[in-house]
Amino acid sequence: MLKLRKFAAIDIGSNAIRLLINNIIEEEGKETQFRKSSLVRVPIRLGQDSFTVGEISKANSERMLDAMKAFKLLMKVHGVEKYMACATSAMREANNGNELAEIIATKAGVQIDIIDGRREASIIASTDLNTLIESDKSYLYVDVGGGSTEFTVFNDGKIAASKSFKIGTVRLLNEMIKDSIWIEIEKWVKKNTKDLNNISIIGSGGNINKLFKMSGQAQGDPLSFLYLNSQYQYLQSLSYDDRVTELGLNPDRADVIIPATKIYINATKWSGAKKIHVPKIGLSDGIIKLIYSEKNEGIWLKK
Known part of the structure; x- marks a missing residue:
């Protein structure tokens, strides 16, 4: 019997922010298939702020909040059941990175995990x-x-x-x-x-x-x-x-x-x-594989 699920990954990088939505196709007796359904890339260069002045600017914070709200809606209309959002060096090194993550969690309903380089590498390694x-x-x-x-x-x-x-x-x-x-x-x-x-x-x-x-x-x-x-x-x-x-x-x-x-x-x-x-x-692909393999982790999308 065929079962179709949808997972999503949000990659918050230093040069851009991406939303990847994958179809997860499960069929008894066959290997699970991961097929890209949608990829949205938003050119918000958080690193330009973080690496030069040490914090993410008000303008880019607002753009990022708008992007997360849009991503949340896109996941909803696609029928995504589970997602994970990971932020790398730009948010990790910004003085206001954790504060911005809390604001986004409150106002956009998207939980962000700020990860270090070792964690990033291990997630990517969980790909093909x-x-x-x-x-x-x-x-x-x-x-x-x-x-x-x-x-x-x-x-x-x-x-x-x-x-x-x-x-x-x-x-x-x-x-x-x-x-x-x-x-x-x-x-x-x-x-x-x-x-x-x-x-x-x-x-x-x-x-x-x-x-x-x-x-x-x-x-x-x-x-x-x-x-x-x-x-x-x-x-x-x-x-x-x-x-x-x-x-x-x-x-x-x-x-x-x-x-x-x-x-x-x-x-x-x-x-x-x-x-x-x-x-x-890349990181987005690794996130999808990670939340599929670790079924008790990741975040269930509230309808």
């Missing part, structure tokens, strides 16, 4: 990432966000090392990253990958997904280091306006895509990888 990991190969998983980047090394099909660094696209745009941070990341990557052969990168995040789409590669085929490097040079040669008008990038993507590409290029170079796999996975 394990199906991509081959036991005889090694991987460096790189998830680039607006405020932080998560690095995870997989060897023999298991996690060998994992670390979150306060480096992200919004921080880089605001010239907040010292050379010492780059050096620290380089040392960590080289230390944890030096004895690994046949290593590849697994990249996640909106920017690497966009780079993959621009490449025209078939889903499942990896990007090459040479392509990524040449694309980086090409993007830098264009003005912000040209990246919007000629490449069709969203205004809030056209600036952050360059620093994001720089992080992926450096991770590839320091690890000695030649290929970058780009599966369509």
Whole structure:
């Protein structure tokens, strides 16, 4: 007998806020299917406030509250039975992050869980990432966000090392990253990958997904280091306006895509990888899998 359920994930990042609604298809004797029903992305750059002045501005707080009210209504009309909302580095580092979460809970009825980098990495790991990991190969998983980047090394099909660094696209745009941070990341990557052969990168995040789409590669085929490097040079040669008008990038993507590409290029170079796999996975997908597997957690949506 077929059973259809709907779960939702809210990802409150440093560069944008996303609502993902998934159909969960359960059928006796068959593997559960997770199919995207709807994805809404709102370009509220919380990190611009949090990383520069230490708190989320009144204007962005109001925009975020409106977005959460809209998301709550969208979940209701879609018939979502369960959801989870997670906020990452921008809200975590804002002086008024917890206060804003309480206001949203009261006025929008959306409960927000402000998570740290380790928790973020573990949620993403609950996606279909394990199906991509081959036991005889090694991987460096790189998830680039607006405020932080998560690095995870997989060897023999298991996690060998994992670390979150306060480096992200919004921080880089605001010239907040010292050379010492780059050096620290380089040392960590080289230390944890030096004895690994046949290593590849697994990249996640909106920017690497966009780079993959621009490449025209078939889903499942990896990007090459040479392509990524040449694309980086090409993007830098264009003005912000040209990246919007000629490449069709969203205004809030056209600036952050360059620093994001720089992080992926450096991770590839320091690890000695030649290929970058780009599966369509991220925090939102991980949240859906998490609340499905932990049936007593997550939040039931009140009708």
